[in-house]
Amino acid sequence: MSTDPYSANVRELFDAPAHAGCLEGAPSASAEDQGVRIRLCADVSQGEIRTLRFQAWGCPHVIAAAEAFCAGYERRPASALLEFSATDLMESLSVPVEKTGRILVIEDAVRSLGGVVRGASKPDE
Amino acid sequence: MTDQQDLIYLDYAASTPVDPRVVEAMTALMTDAGNYANPSSTHVAGRRSVERIARAAEQLAGLLNTDADNLIWTSGATESDNLAILGAAQYRQDRGRHLITMRTEHKAVTDPFSALEKQGFEVTWLDPEASGVLDVASLEAALRQDTQLVSVMHVNNETGVIQDIEQIGTACHERDVLFHVDAAQSVGKLPVDLEALPVDLMSMTAHKVYGPKGIGALYIANRPGVHVDPLLFGGGQQRRLRPGTLPAQQIVGFGAAAEIARSRMSDDIEHLSALRDRFWSGIRDLPGVMLNGAIKHSFPGILNVSIEDIEGESLLLALEPLCVATGSACNSQNQEPSYVLRALGRSDALAQSAIRFSFGRPTRVDHIDIAIERYCSAIAKLRGIAPERAA
Numbered sequence: 001m002s003t004d005p006y007s008a009n010v011r012e013l014f015d016a017p018a019h020a021g022c023l024e025g026a027p028s029a030s031a032e033d034q035g036v037r038i039r040l041c042a043d044v045s046q047g048e049i050r051t052l053r054f055q056a057w058g059c060p061h062v063i064a065a066a067e068a069f070c071a072g073y074e075r076r077p078a079s080a081l082l083e084f085s086a087t088d089l090m091e092s093l094s095v096p097v098e099k100t101g102r103i104l105v106i107e108d109a110v111r112s113l114g115g116v117v118r119g120a121s122k123p124d125e
Numbered sequence: 126m127t128d129q130q131d132l133i134y135l136d137y138a139a140s141t142p143v144d145p146r147v148v149e150a151m152t153a154l155m156t157d158a159g160n161y162a163n164p165s166s167t168h169v170a171g172r173r174s175v176e177r178i179a180r181a182a183e184q185l186a187g188l189l190n191t192d193a194d195n196l197i198w199t200s201g202a203t204e205s206d207n208l209a210i211l212g213a214a215q216y217r218q219d220r221g222r223h224l225i226t227m228r229t230e231h232k233a234v235t236d237p238f239s240a241l242e243k244q245g246f247e248v249t250w251l252d253p254e255a256s257g258v259l260d261v262a263s264l265e266a267a268l269r270q271d272t273q274l275v276s277v278m279h280v281n282n283e284t285g286v287i288q289d290i291e292q293i294g295t296a297c298h299e300r301d302v303l304f305h306v307d308a309a310q311s312v313g314k315l316p317v318d319l320e321a322l323p324v325d326l327m328s329m330t331a332h333k334v335y336g337p338k339g340i341g342a343l344y345i346a347n348r349p350g351v352h353v354d355p356l357l358f359g360g361g362q363q364r365r366l367r368p369g370t371l372p373a374q375q376i377v378g379f380g381a382a383a384e385i386a387r388s389r390m391s392d393d394i395e396h397l398s399a400l401r402d403r404f405w406s407g408i409r410d411l412p413g414v415m416l417n418g419a420i421k422h423s424f425p426g427i428l429n430v431s432i433e434d435i436e437g438e439s440l441l442l443a444l445e446p447l448c449v450a451t452g453s454a455c456n457s458q459n460q461e462p463s464y465v466l467r468a469l470g471r472s473d474a475l476a477q478s479a480i481r482f483s484f485g486r487p488t489r490v491d492h493i494d495i496a497i498e499r500y501c502s503a504i505a506k507l508r509g510i511a512p513e514r515a516a
Contacts, residue, residue: 006442014442020510030512035436039512055512059438063510 007094010064017063019070021053027120029112036062036105040070040113044078044121061095062102068093069106078121081114133492134448137333137485138282138310138427143378144335150381151337154374164371165362174373181380185342188383189312189327191319192347197367198376201341202309203233205328206276208343208367209305210237212353213274213326214246217303221271225249227259228468231282233328234307238276255470256419257286265296274303279317280310283465283481284418285427287315294323303351309333309341313386314393315424319344325351331375335486336382340375343367393486398425400484400493407497411504417466417479427483431466431475434514435507440478443503447496450481 006014022028023041030039036058043051052070056063068089073080086107089095095103143151153159160177162170182193199205214224226238228250238248249267253259259277268275275297277288290306297304305326311317312327313334319327325348330341345351345366353366360368386393401420405428408414413433420428432440437451451463462476471479482496 011442014439017510037512037514055510057434057507057511058436060442063439 005096006060006064009068010060010093013064013067013071013093014060017054017067019053019067020055022055023051023053026051026053027113027116029109029116031105031109031112033105033108034101036102038062038066038106038109040066040109042078042081042113042117044117047078047121049074049076049078049081049117058102058105059099061093061099062106064093065089065095065103065106069110073110078114078117081110081117084110084114131446132448133446133495135482135484135488135492135496136448136450137488138285138481138483139450140332140338141335141485142487143332143337144382144385146385147336147378147381151374151378154377160373164373165360178371178373178376181376181383184380184387185383188387189317189319189344190321191344195319195344195347197343197345197363198371198379199341199343199367200339201332202231202307202328202330203341205330205341205343206231206233206305206307207237208353208356209326209328210234210274210276211241211356212366213303213305214241215354216352217273217350218246221269221273222246223249223269223272224274224276225251225264225267225272226276227251227253227278229253229257229281229283229286229465230276230278231307231309233309234276234278252468253286256422257281257284257417257469258419258422259288259293261289261292261296264293268296268300268302272300272302274305276305276307278307278310280308280315280424280427281418281465282310283427283463283479284429284469285310285423285425285483286418287311287422287424290324291322294325298323301350310424310427313383314390314426316390319346326353331379331382334382334386337375337378340372340379342379394425396486397484397488400488400490401425401428403490404428404482404484404493404496407493408500411501415475417469417471426485427481429466429479429481431471431479432504433475433478434511435478435504437477437479439507440480440503443506444480444499447499450483451477451479 023043026041026043028041039055041053054066054070056066086103160173162174164174186193242248294304303325306324307328309330312329325346327344332338355366362368415431417429462473466476
């Protein structure tokens, strides 16, 4: 029986959050709720996410989930942001059910970022 | 997970390793060659077991400067607290049903008081000052004609704050009110002279002072009106106050630990003070860091610090391989901010960021230096990845 509240995956992502930071001048979106603050930035070119960065204030699962999202969504179409669901992240990181609300804050931020990116990529009318 | 050998244990307020001399004394009692017999048996082996228990009681009594007959063995401080509070309240309920305690007490004290409230007793819950210390004037103001029991801990398990039990006990005795002290964090660590102190009931445990888990004691002063009703029934042991077969090897372990503590207490205090001061000097300049509980009123083995704008659970993980506590160990599975720190006036966020560092005999200076480095780097890391607060 494991008594560790964190999976190996969470520990690894929390220890070395390679995508922590921000991108100056890039589209960004924030969300805050459940004692969690999250800000995401995306460098998008020709409809593809080139680089993602996050800033987060929250428990280890939140930081690990933010890192996992950023690592998993680079090189994907920007439109994928609008369809992002936190369910897969919750499963892959074994996030306890009582923390669902916190991870959904990330989902809010990602979808918000998708909206910002889509708005920024529309040609001026 | 971190390997055992990499761990730096700074949670001595939660539990301590058993001193090898204590292990030796206990082991000798547990084998064929030892006096493993039931101390309730009347044969020679049983009587030898009784003698070993009596010797242990003398050792503990010597640490506390009291008579061994005033000590009742229990399973630990939680049971001692329950026996003292529930037992004294029941014994004296015909005289009155008003009781007083503090909001910053351990759950082993607050929960029995809450249970008594449900039984119709009236409980006054006193708040400490911001320093964590009880203003004795507020206690005096709360004492009434029908007050029967006051319970205030000696050293707070979360903050290390020391209460002036002499002054509190004097105020109680002037009004013929029983005074119980939860001394789980002080017996064997700070001088406790029960001959001199106006204390009627005192709870203690072995495992906080390099003895085994599963054994504690309750001191019951030998003076008129001081008595507790038993909580357990089933035998005549210990004057029927706490029946059950006495765990001789545990008791002998507690006795040995008490004797060791008595012989080296001043050295322990000096050692812990140096470690505590070194640690605080190493982190005190971090922006937003603050002490919970006044250091000048605190036991040097415990330092509790909060820091602004840091999430406590992430801080705890970032501090690994340090073994430290958020709130009390009994409360660590609970995500609620510490009720003790809230009673000191800390906000939920500051209480949630609190870490209790507690030091012990095995703690070395290099452990402290690593702890300073880990704490500072963890704070830098978490602040480095946190977004600005919304305006």
